[in-house]
Amino acid sequence: MPTSRKLSARLMQLQELFSRNEDWLIVINADPDAMAAAMALKRIMSHRVRKVTIARINEISRPDNLAMIRYLRISMLPLSDCLKNQATRFAMVDSQPHHNPAFEGIPFSIVIDHHPTSPEHPVEAVYTDIRPKYGAVSTLMTEYLRGFGIRPGIRLATALQYGIRTDTATFTRAGTENDLRAYQYLAAHGDTGLLTRITRSEYLPQWLKYFARAFSSMHQCGNWAYCYLGDVESPDILVLIADFFTRVHGLKWVGVCGVYKETVVVIFRGDGHLDLGAFAASRFGSLGNAGGHRALARAEFPLAATEGRSVDVFVFRKLTDRPQKKKEEENRGRGEGTL
Structure with missing residues (x-):
């Protein structure tokens, strides 16, 4: 039709x-x-x-x-x-x-x-x-x-x-x-x-300090990067900084994290080679709301879900942990499967 x-x-x-x-x-x-x-x-x-x-x-x-x-x-x-x-x-x-x-x-x-x-x-x-x-x-x-x-x-x-x-x-x-x-x-x-x-009306002067935090906290892992901004006055700041990093040559995707009103927010932006919506859901879906499109995604979950641990470290480990199924397959390939 x-x-x-x-x-x-x-x-x-x-x-x-x-x-x-x-x-x-x-x-x-x-x-x-x-x-x-x-x-x-x-x-x-x-x-x-x-x-x-x-x-x-x-x-x-x-x-x-x-x-x-x-x-x-x-x-x-x-x-x-x-x-x-x-x-x-x-x-x-x-x-x-x-x-x-x-x-x-x-x-x-x-x-x-x-x-x-x-x-x-x-x-x-x-x-x-x-x-x-x-x-x-x-x-x-x-x-x-x-x-x-x-x-x-x-x-x-x-x-x-x-x-x-x-x-x-x-x-x-x-x-x-x-x-x-x-x-x-x-x-x-x-x-x-x-x-x-x-x-042309994109930035407020008081937001520039967050860019400094992003640059100083950035972890670059091959072709992707992660940065943590701490407490932010609006999640929109995370979006602006994530969009900025998409213009950095060589970065395939980026995750920008901050805490807003007792909620951890992670904004993902990328070039689409990795399905960020599915990635966000797989890493953070069990903690709160997470998902989106291939090139842009978002995750939000209560600060309490970190159980008092460093938010920066907690989120970074979530991003870098390999899925359990993949770990088990690799272990089996090495003869280390569980009985």
Whole structure:
């Protein structure tokens, strides 16, 4: 079946969910791709439902994200019990219900994402569209807009462009032909000047000290590196530094670790030769939430899981430990198998 027919069938299914008597709440873990995708879904819902509100579960501190909100005038509220009580239906983009405890208990009717699914956490919603091969949900939502015959305005087109840029690292880290086609289409409707202003707002002066910590703590192990930053004021700092290290010649991947509010966070970035999503899940999945894509992944687990040991050493050993199965095979090859 041609892709256009599949999309049309999806759009018909999606449209059947909309009623002018209902108030929708789009819940996101706010980053550029999530915010842009939520804006697009809100635009699709406009005139089809009574009210649409975008709610975020996280605090926003990255300067480029704040610039995106300011320049593109993104209307978004912190998630609260009051907002949840006022809504009659819920949607989610760029995430899945098991990704964060803040999503627990919310009966999502729509889940649209590009992160891989987990067999242990099947997504249950009336409407789901999860496409791990896409570099950004903004790409998928651009296809939705075109399928509905909606031409994005300047601010929406610019937001979707920026969403694709950030999640694909401007097509150097990930991305497919679909992402490129969507970006080219949006370029004809967006504002290059606004996009430039947003992309140039990346760092706060008080964050520079973390780069010094990263350089001084870095362990380089062949073609990969690990660094530990200690306590950080925002996990976004770990993301910025991990992205920075992807520009270092010879590094295939990097893990950047820090502690935020009694939670250990490890950010992975790479060139895709190692499936970092699967790697993160195998090393840290038993401790908390871990996973992602081939080229970018994340792990989060309670500080208490280290049982008082050095976080730096604990995480580094997790990264360097060989899987037990591989050890057993090597032992058998040396005649050292257990009885």
